[in-house]
Amino acid sequence: MIGSALKLLRDELSNYVFQNKRPTDAITEDDIILHNIALMDGETHGDLNNKIIITLVNTEEESTLKNNSNTIRTLNGTRYVEPPVFLNLYILISTTLGQDLQDAYEFALHRLSLVIQFFQAKKSFTVKNSPFTTVSGDITISQEEKDELRLNVELYTLTFEQINHLWGSLGGKQVPFAMYKVRLVKIQENTEEDAPVIETIERIENMINADCDE
Template identity: 45%
Template sequence: MIDRALLLLKEELESYLSITDAAATVVIDNIGLFETAAGTQLPDNIVLTLVNLEEESTLKNNTPLKKGYSNAVYQNPPVFLNLYVLFVCNYGGSKYIDALKRLSYVIQFVQGKNSFHYASDTGSLPPGEDILDMKFTLELYTLTFEQINHLWGSLGGRQMPFAMYKLRLIALTSNNRLREVPLIEEIENNNAPINR
């Protein structure tokens, strides 16, 4: 599900950029690998990198019971995640102005459409049962200078134009049923009334 959320985001951003800046390309990769042999496809791209995730604590206490028409199913509730996604405009030297321009386009894209739902968005994502339930929102996540220093230190130390967004509420579940029981349809009371 995490991969599908980022693929949907990439696809939508590419669609937006095809109108505003057709030369811009988007890749999903680890920006921390930029100065390594594995980072050869990272230069001159907008790079989407997952840098952190957290469980949404407000939705942690869901009930494990789901009622159907003829039975009740017990299964562990889904894990709701918030993903922290880094949009890095990886253009250096004389292309630095392109990095700033494309970072502006990324921010405009999210400002214009910050809510995503697979059923309403078209694309070529891989099929899956859980894809129908995929919906999330994006909100700009502002870091302090100290947090930026720590972030880029852990990613290799070289800061590039970037924006971090909090992708809210990805639901992960294995749909593993713990048990299934029939619903209680009626209650019989065969006890005689108590006289007082």
């Protein structure tokens, strides 16, 4: 589900950036990618130049939805199902520099502006309201999972101390970026356990009635 959620956001963002880029900007839709920005200074860093990179940096359980019931009433009795986990995802969107471009930093800043514009204009995402996502036609993703993809995206502001810690832990030099909090991603294992119909109360009630008759 996490991968599907981020893929949906990436596809929609890719189309927006490509449609609104500067005429002199050679960025393509394939240059908006899901990748680990921490690898920017590694051996494959050349593949991450001149890109918009979406990186998952943290996950958080939504505590307000933690105490949902784990029982479902059916015609045959009660079914026990572990309640789903609802996650908030913290994603870092970085605009990396093109090594051969004279105005690389300016291009990176413009792309970051497009990212912020996109999420300012559209904050809620589903498969139905995201016509450019490849998730809708992905046969490896169940229809139920597609229907449950309901994401709300908000800009998340870091303090200077948090920024230093973040980029220090990523082990790379800071590039133009924005952090977003994505609510809510539902995670649930498709296992459930049948439980017998509760008959104890009925038996006790019958015993009480029998005593009263005597």
